[in-house]
Amino acid sequence: MSRLSQAKALAERGEAGAAAEALRAGLAEARDCVSQLNAAKILAKIAGHPDVAASLHPLRLAVLGSSTTTQLIPLLRLHAFREGLNLEVYESPFGAFQQEILDPGSGLYRFQPRIALLFVNYRDVRPGPLEAEASRWTGLWDALRERARCAVVMNNFDLPVERPWGNIEAKRPEAGIGRLRALNALLASRAGSGMVILDQEHLSAVIGKERWHDPRFWLHARQAIALEALPRYAAEAAALLKALAGRSRKVLAVDLDDTLWGGIVGDDGAAGLELGQTPAGEAFLEFQRYLKSLRERGVLLAVCSKNDPERAREPFAARAEMVLRLDDFSAFEAGWHDKAEGLRRIARALNVGLDAVAFVDDSPLERELVRRCLPEVAVVDLPEDPADRVRALDSLRLFETAGVSAEDLGRASHFQAESGRESLKREAPDMASFLRDLEMAAEAGPFTESDIDRITQLINKTNQFNLTTRRYGTAEVRALMRDPSCWTLSVRLRDRFGDYGLISVLAARLRGKALEVDSWLMSCRVFSRGVEHLAFNLLLEAARRLGAAVIAADYIPTPKNAPARELLPGLGFRQDSDGRWRLPVAEAREREVAIRHGSQRTA
Amino acid sequence: MDPNELHNQVRDIYRRVFDREELEISDETAAKDIPDWDSLAQINLIVAAEEAFRVRFQTAEIRALKNVGEFKALIAAKLGGAGRP
Numbered sequence: 001m002s003r004l005s006q007a008k009a010l011a012e013r014g015e016a017g018a019a020a021e022a023l024r025a026g027l028a029e030a031r032d033c034v035s036q037l038n039a040a041k042i043l044a045k046i047a048g049h050p051d052v053a054a055s056l057h058p059l060r061l062a063v064l065g066s067s068t069t070t071q072l073i074p075l076l077r078l079h080a081f082r083e084g085l086n087l088e089v090y091e092s093p094f095g096a097f098q099q100e101i102l103d104p105g106s107g108l109y110r111f112q113p114r115i116a117l118l119f120v121n122y123r124d125v126r127p128g129p130l131e132a133e134a135s136r137w138t139g140l141w142d143a144l145r146e147r148a149r150c151a152v153v154m155n156n157f158d159l160p161v162e163r164p165w166g167n168i169e170a171k172r173p174e175a176g177i178g179r180l181r182a183l184n185a186l187l188a189s190r191a192g193s194g195m196v197i198l199d200q201e202h203l204s205a206v207i208g209k210e211r212w213h214d215p216r217f218w219l220h221a222r223q224a225i226a227l228e229a230l231p232r233y234a235a236e237a238a239a240l241l242k243a244l245a246g247r248s249r250k251v252l253a254v255d256l257d258d259t260l261w262g263g264i265v266g267d268d269g270a271a272g273l274e275l276g277q278t279p280a281g282e283a284f285l286e287f288q289r290y291l292k293s294l295r296e297r298g299v300l301l302a303v304c305s306k307n308d309p310e311r312a313r314e315p316f317a318a319r320a321e322m323v324l325r326l327d328d329f330s331a332f333e334a335g336w337h338d339k340a341e342g343l344r345r346i347a348r349a350l351n352v353g354l355d356a357v358a359f360v361d362d363s364p365l366e367r368e369l370v371r372r373c374l375p376e377v378a379v380v381d382l383p384e385d386p387a388d389r390v391r392a393l394d395s396l397r398l399f400e401t402a403g404v405s406a407e408d409l410g411r412a413s414h415f416q417a418e419s420g421r422e423s424l425k426r427e428a429p430d431m432a433s434f435l436r437d438l439e440m441a442a443e444a445g446p447f448t449e450s451d452i453d454r455i456t457q458l459i460n461k462t463n464q465f466n467l468t469t470r471r472y473g474t475a476e477v478r479a480l481m482r483d484p485s486c487w488t489l490s491v492r493l494r495d496r497f498g499d500y501g502l503i504s505v506l507a508a509r510l511r512g513k514a515l516e517v518d519s520w521l522m523s524c525r526v527f528s529r530g531v532e533h534l535a536f537n538l539l540l541e542a543a544r545r546l547g548a549a550v551i552a553a554d555y556i557p558t559p560k561n562a563p564a565r566e567l568l569p570g571l572g573f574r575q576d577s578d579g580r581w582r583l584p585v586a587e588a589r590e591r592e593v594a595i596r597h598g599s600q601r602t603a
Numbered sequence: 604m605d606p607n608e609l610h611n612q613v614r615d616i617y618r619r620v621f622d623r624e625e626l627e628i629s630d631e632t633a634a635k636d637i638p639d640w641d642s643l644a645q646i647n648l649i650v651a652a653e654e655a656f657r658v659r660f661q662t663a664e665i666r667a668l669k670n671v672g673e674f675k676a677l678i679a680a681k682l683g684g685a686g687r688p
Contacts, residue, residue, distance in 0.1 A: 008622070032654070034647050038622040070643055216662045217646060227650050 004029050004039055011042050016049030025371070027082050028381065033071070033227040036234075040074035043081055056086035059245055062113035062148070063089055064097035066124045067224035075231055076117075079238035084247060084355065094222075101144050109147050115244055116144055117237060118154035121200075121224040122180055125157060130173060134186045141195055151244050151402070153237065154191075155200035156184040158225075161209045196240055196402050203236055204229070239397035247355070249378055249398040252294060253346050255361040256305040256312055256334070259382065260288060260324065264524060265311050266464045266560050270318035277321075283386035288323035290390045295328050299399050300350055302331035304342040304359065306527065308562050309334045336563055338528060339366050340373035358398045364497045365438070365529075372434045435530060435594035438495040442534055442595045447481040447488040447507075454502045455490055459519065463560040465532070466521040467553060467567065480518075485510050487542045491535060493526055493595070500526055506535050508542070508551075514582075515543045517553035520567075527563065533591035536571055543585045551583045604682055613675050616655055620647045630672030642666075652678060 003026030010019035023042055030039040046052050059080070063069050073089055080087045090111040092100045097118070100108040108116075118140070126133055141152055159177045163169045169176035184201060191197050204212035207229045214226035225233055242248055257264040261284050262274025274281040295301050301324070305312050312334035316326045326332070331349045333342040339361070347354050355376040361367055367379045383392050447455055456474045463469070472480070480486050491504040504522040508515050517539070522531055543551050553568055572588060573581035618626045621639050634640040645668070649660050652674070658681040668674050 005624075034620055034651050037647070038619070041622060216660070216665060219662055220665055221642060221646055223646070227646065228654075 002026060002029055004035070004042070007039075007042050011045040016046040017051035017055075019046050020052045020055065021375070024082070024375070027078075030078075033075070033231055036075055036078055036231050037071065040078040043078055044074065047077070047081070047086055053086055056081065057084055057245060057247065058088060059085045059115065059241060060088045060111065060113045061090070061241065062092070062108050062111055062116040062150070063119060064092045064100060064108070064116055065119035066095070066097055067119070067121060067218075068094070068222045069119060071223070071227065071230060072119065072225075072234060075234035076237055079231075079234045080241055083238050083242040085238070085241060085245060087241075098140065101140050104147055113148055113150045115151045115153060115241060116148060117198075118152065119224075120155060120157070122157045122160055123224070125180065125183060127175075130179065130182055130186065133183060134190065137187055138190050141191075145194060151194050151196065153196045153198055153240055153244070154187075155198040155233075155237075156187065158200045158204040158212065159209070161213055196244065198233075198236055198240055200233065203232055207232055236397060239400040240402060243400040243402040248400055249299075249358045250352055250356040251300045251302055251330075251346065251350055251358065252291065252398075253302040253304040253331075253333075253343055253357055253359045254291065255339075255363070255366065256303060256307060256315075258362040259360060260284065261315060261319075261322075262386070265315055266307060266524065266563075267461065270311075270314040273315055273319065275315075275319055275321045280386055283389070285321060285323055287386065287389050287393075290393065292323055292328065294399060295324075297399075300330040300352075301328055302346045302350070303329050303333060304339055304346060304361075305334045306336060306339065306342075307334040308560070311560070336566075338373075339370055343370065343374055343377055358396075360393065363525075365495075368438075368497075369434055372437075432594065438497075438529070438594070440493060440495040440529065440595040441598055442531070443492040443598050444489060444534065444538055447477065447490055447505075449478075449481075451490055451502060452477055452481070455505050458502065458505050458521065458523065462521040462523060463558070464524050464563045465527065465567075466519075466558075466561050467517065467564050468519055468556045469521075469558050469561060470519050472519075480507050483509070486518075487515065487539075487546065489535060489538055489542075491531060493529075493531060504531050504535055506539060508539065510546050510548060513547070513549040514552045515539070515546060515548040515550070517551065520553065520564075524563070530591070530593040530595055532567060533571075534593045534595050534597060537590045537593065540585065540588050540590060543588075549585055551585060551588070553581050554579070555581065604679065606679075609675055609679060609682075612655060613652070613671065613678065616648060616651045617671075620644060620651055628671045630675065631670055633670040648674070656682060658682065 003022050007019045007022035007026055010022055019042065023039065027039065030036045061076070063073055063076070065072070069091055073091055077087045077089065090108060090113060092108060100106040126136070141154070144150070144152055157180045159180050163176055165172065165176050169178045172178040173182040188197055212225060212229045214223070217223040217226060254260060262281055263272055265273060274284065276282055276285050291301055303312070313326060313332070316322055316324070331346045333345050335342070339359075343354065343357060343359060347357055353376070354374055358378040358380060359367070359370050360380045360382055362382050367381065370377055371379050378396070378398055380393055380396060382389050452474055456472065456477050459477065460471050481488055487508045487510065489506040490502050492502050493500045500523070503526045505519065506517065507519045508517045520535070539551065553573060555565060555568055557565070568581040571583065571591070573583045575581050614626070614628050617628050618624055621637060621644070645665070649665055653659060656678055658678060660677070664677060668677070
């Protein structure tokens with residue numbers, strides 16, 4: 001069942017709060033206009049409920065359209081909801097937006113909007129001298145702002161597909177697109193404080209003007225923007241509303257490994273990271289350049305990485321290709337705590353609410369964790385291909401600014417105080433339910449001949465979660481597998497995000513009454529999910545079956561294996577004077593794991 | 604396209620546009636039978652069908668539809684005649 005269907009069912013049962021959560025989580029499922037209109041219907045059912053309204057910031061918006069706004073308004077509400085706003089909307093009567101503005105007694109002014117959106121298109125532009133036409137528009141702005149004392153958003157004019165004069169229109173400001181371009185530039189230059197231009201001309205070009213304009217639906221229903229393109233306009237307008245409400249994101253927290261650079265610094269070392277040189281390596285640098293531009297326009301950058309704090313900083317010094325330097329970051333959180341905790345620390349350090357933070361990570365798992373634990377944080381779904389990432393981040397318009405001071409809105413400071421309280425509410429991440437919802441399933445069993453190559457590879461590649469960092473070749477692995485005194489375990493894992501393959505290896509040898517761990521390692525892709533606890537439970541079961549009285553293990557520190565340091569004490573092992581960690585089998589107890597453990601494969 | 608398959612795909616479009624998973628339609632189903640089937644829903648139906656079947660409706664065809672049967676016949680004709688009832 002999709003989240004949107006869940007939201008719909010919850011809304012119908014009257015569980016508005018839960019429906020709102022499901023709707024928010026399911027918004028990404030609604031990509032096309034029809035799905036978004038359906039999602040907007042769910043929102044319409046629940047938006048008035050006190051539980052929902054209390055979690056959103058109310059905003060009074062007047063939509064003044066020269067064309068049909070029937071579909072636009074529910075889409076605006078939906079996208080504003082995504083941005084944490086609850087719109088109360090006034091829709092001007094069809095075709096009468098100018099009368100509404102010019103008549104001081106109109107419904108528009110009785111409504112008392114905080115923001116007015118002028119939804120216009122190139123067909124509204126009249127012939128005649130350019131200056132007179134520009135004044136006609138700025139006159140409407142002035143009347144509106146003077147009477148309603150609200151901020152005004154107007155989209156600029158979309159250049160049409162058709163050019164009767166052909167290319168010469170580009171150099172003739174008298175008619176056609178040359179005139180529209182000149183008018184757009186003139187109006188932009190006159191849009192002072194409290195007046196925001198929504199760059200429809202850019203948006204329509206991004207989507208493609210042949211898709212943006214569909215003459216059939218203009219003729220039938222006065223749809224100025226084709227339905228398939230309308231959600232894009234709504235998203236852009238919502239981003240500006242959010243900016244005007246003083247609620248744009250201020251901080252971008254980024255992961256490091258496979259996000260800022262290709263590869264894993266803990267495994268590959270600073271010198272082994274992919275940066276520049278290859279096409280994919282170039283893409284990581286492009287991403288860094290984009291972040292640098294954000295930084296230059298005032299967005300605070302922060303690092304949020306599961307890494308050794310020292311190693312995480314190395315590439316900044318060691319790799320000359322790095323575009324971002326350490327001092328570009330206002331906060332640097334690298335450690336072994338989960339990312340929700342990292343983001344909380346970043347927000348505290350920078351003195352912002354979590355709803356001012358956006359988070360970028362290549363791992364769908366980490367993104368899901370943050371979405372679950374910190375719903376206020378904007379989580380960016382980074383595409384797998386690094387070349388697509390700048391665009392994906394940019395299209396979310398997270399850091400939109402209106403270019404007006406908050407005072408223009410009057411109540412902006414009220415919004416900000418509210419949001420500070422809001423972010424304190426849900427501090428405790430429910431890790432257990434998060435792990436359960438991953439629907440993890442493991443296949444665990446002794447080494448098999450068909451797995452030998454992968455096991456050998458993992459033994460030689462794994463640096464971080466590795467108790468002893470003993471490296472073995474294929475022949476040695478095969479010898480372990482065949483040794484009757486050896487107990488071996490390999491673990492495969494999958495979850496609803498995908499199949500991780502064989503990701504953990506454990507080998508132990510029975511010596512007298514002690515089951516001695518020779519190697520225990522796990523891929524960093526599956527940290528913090530309880531795989532080590534599953535392995536431990538199986539180890540304990542083996543110890544009992546083999547009649548061992550004690551499990552013994554070593555932790556051999558290396559520059560890279562800090563992540564394994566807490567494993568043994570965490571499982572109840574105690575370190576003896578010989579440096580070895582031991583756990584009496586009689587005292588040991590199983591760990592709870594959220595991993596369904598399937599068939600025990602036999603060798 | 605096989606008439607049954609066409610029917611099912613058109614039914615799925617109606618279900619999506621009207622957001623009713625259990626909605627059943629017949630060739631005789633007309634706007635008066637579905638309360639939300641107004642002129643805007645009509646446009647949604649057209650857009651959804653254009654996307655699903657990779658066809659394009661002409662301006663005059665958009666408002667001329669009397670019922671589901673006519674809608675299906677129009678789609679079938681655009682798909683090359685196969686499946687015409």
